Amino acid sequence: MKGERIAVVLASLGPGGAERIMVRLAGLLERQGFAVDIVVPAPQSDAMKAGVPEGVSLVELDGGHYFESLRLFHRIFKTKNILMLPWAFVVFFWKLFVSTRSLTHYIGRRRPDLLLTAHYNAMTLAANFLAGKPSRVVVTEHTLLSEHLRRQVAPVRVCFSTMCRLFYPKADRVVGVSSAVAADLTAHFRVPADRVGHIYNPVVGSALKRKAEEACVHPWLADKTIPALISVARLSPEKDFDTLLEAFSLLRRAMSVRLLVLGDGPDRGRLERRAMDLKIDADIDWMGMVANPLPFVRDADALVLSTFYEGLPTVLIEALYVGTTPVATDAPGGIREILEDGRYGYIVPMQDAPALSEGMLKALCQPMPKGMLQERAEAFSEKQAVDAYLNLLGMIGVARDA
Template identity: 45%
Template sequence: MRLLITLRRLGTGGIEQASLTLANAMAAAGHEVHLLVLKGQPTHTPHPDVIVHCRDLDREQRSGLAGMGWHLLNRLVLTPILPHSRFVWQGWRCSRAFDAFVADTERRYGPLDLILLRGQGAFEMLWRVQDPRAWRVVEAVTGRFSRNAWGRWLTRRLFQGKRVVCVSEGVRTSLHAYLTEQRVTLDATRVIYNAVPIAELRHKAQEAPSPVIPGPFLVHVARLVPVKQQTLLLEAFALARRQGLTHRLVIIGDGSQRPKLEALTQRLGLEEVVHFLGQQANPYPWVARADALVLSSRFEGLGIVLIEALALGTPCVATQASGGIAEVLIDEQRDLVTEPTAAALAEGMLKAVTSPITIRPAWVERFAEPRIVGEFLDLIEHRSESADVPSS
């Protein structure tokens, strides 16, 4: 099969990593995979057989007198008069350029069987793409518009009549609810989880961690941004320490909230037992050696970090949140999904270390690469099918 995966950037975010994992898995399975990056250069090297294309379609469409004129009209006239509509006028030309890219790619390599567009940035830039082989992969319901005629018009640009893959049932439920409110219908929806490279993670986890954290510890891996609620994490950890927890806390990741979180750590008197390691290319040695991974997010499209921890034999404590957490943490793991309060999360931390859970292989195999690749390839066979979406 010949496939095209398109996303705005290929950096270190969750969407980017999920896209890279899927591209690598498909290439390893013997399929011809093209990866189109619409902004900047990839920061990670994909599988050698993945064909990478870097095309800044937005910048390309601003070249020349007509392109610059259209850009200025959009920026200085249309968007100020029609709020939130910039993507509409930008996507009008970028979608046409994408169709030309697809045609050129097929002339050079042969017909494409499947086209995946991943992430809100790609949806907006390519909203006019109507190719029947194209599926939008939704990680979260972002960029919601007002519940009025204008908001419905904008929402229709992105989703009306489109084919959508959601990364969890939780995301699909949220998306359907939003689109029902906006009186928008999809052509088809599917739920396909993000793949996790289990063998690769276990290999990386064997590396020696540096720095070495003394004594038992818990680990948290996430961007340091408000939606991840690390303030709640630190407050719960402080409470758990007062209730007898002797573990340290390792926080891996970086982001806008780091200065605020480091200051809170000092105020809580935790500076000797909380370790901010920043962004780590390989966080898995710490995850594998932790007694539990703790996640305090307000929302997780799926919660890949939870799956990665389970793959390494590390139990997970998480707060209840919309998205896919409840689909990842099942059976005995449900006992460690807590209310989103400091007291409840502290209790979950204590329970995780005093009553350890043995991870079942079946919990992880649901997200194995061969299974997820097969489910995406099924989209090709069921191209003519559609799924009902509630509408008014």
């Protein structure tokens, strides 16, 4: 029997956590005997294409991504430029329409047996409906959606909240990456409880092992006389680096310590200036995007994640895998699930710089047993995730190659 076709629909092949996880899942499903397409709304760079697994087809649509027009709308809305706002509103919704139309044409032409989607969830469900519903749809939600939408400007929040409440219940199955994400979908987006569940992301596998074995060259990590903390996150408001910088400033009063920040984003310039104001900039290395952060996490003395909400933060799982003690804020989402209420890492209140500083001090002075952390990471293995997805696909009638 020939394996059925799965289309994995993504916003891009970019460096985001959800995108990387879904590309990895596409490769794992292809190895199970499915024909797999990765579908993106616009042409991708050669560097991004290089990450597509062998045997998986890449389909680049011509509708374009609405994200840039969304960011433009955000900026103009916040400046209250009433002359530009109608134009930005029209551009955003036109781009949204064109993206949906392009995906509708793909579904109608290719007629995949299953649409497995992340980030383009409501749009994919809408496109499948417009194409005559030829495909079954499994939505995967990688963030705490109610918290994410709550932080959008009002017109965007209303638009996407309405789309999610209208279309999510029409999916064959909705999968949250943690039980907290799944519960959020039932509570806020009308998804029937019998159609939603959670499957942990496929993080731990052979690819992660290879990444963890790569060499790391950084003078601060080679110098064991001064401990080094590491943070790996997008430099954007929801990651609350302001509290992290204040906490680090407090920690430096108690001991000599350094901080490596891996990641980039719209807040970088402001955060660098804040570090200078706090007179801690000499002990922070803003490294920007790094192709493989794992060796840096491995060689650091502790990892810190200060955030307002998370779906299932991959960086915490990766820290467990390499045996680095994590410190994280008690944010809504999957943090408590990963760390099992503090058994496998230090959990501190959100937006509490003294508490975060104390948590980082404990992680440096009382690191958790490396073997215990690594054992916990196996709960997020590729095998467990693939087995769970295969079971789900069998339940909705999608068969692999026999």
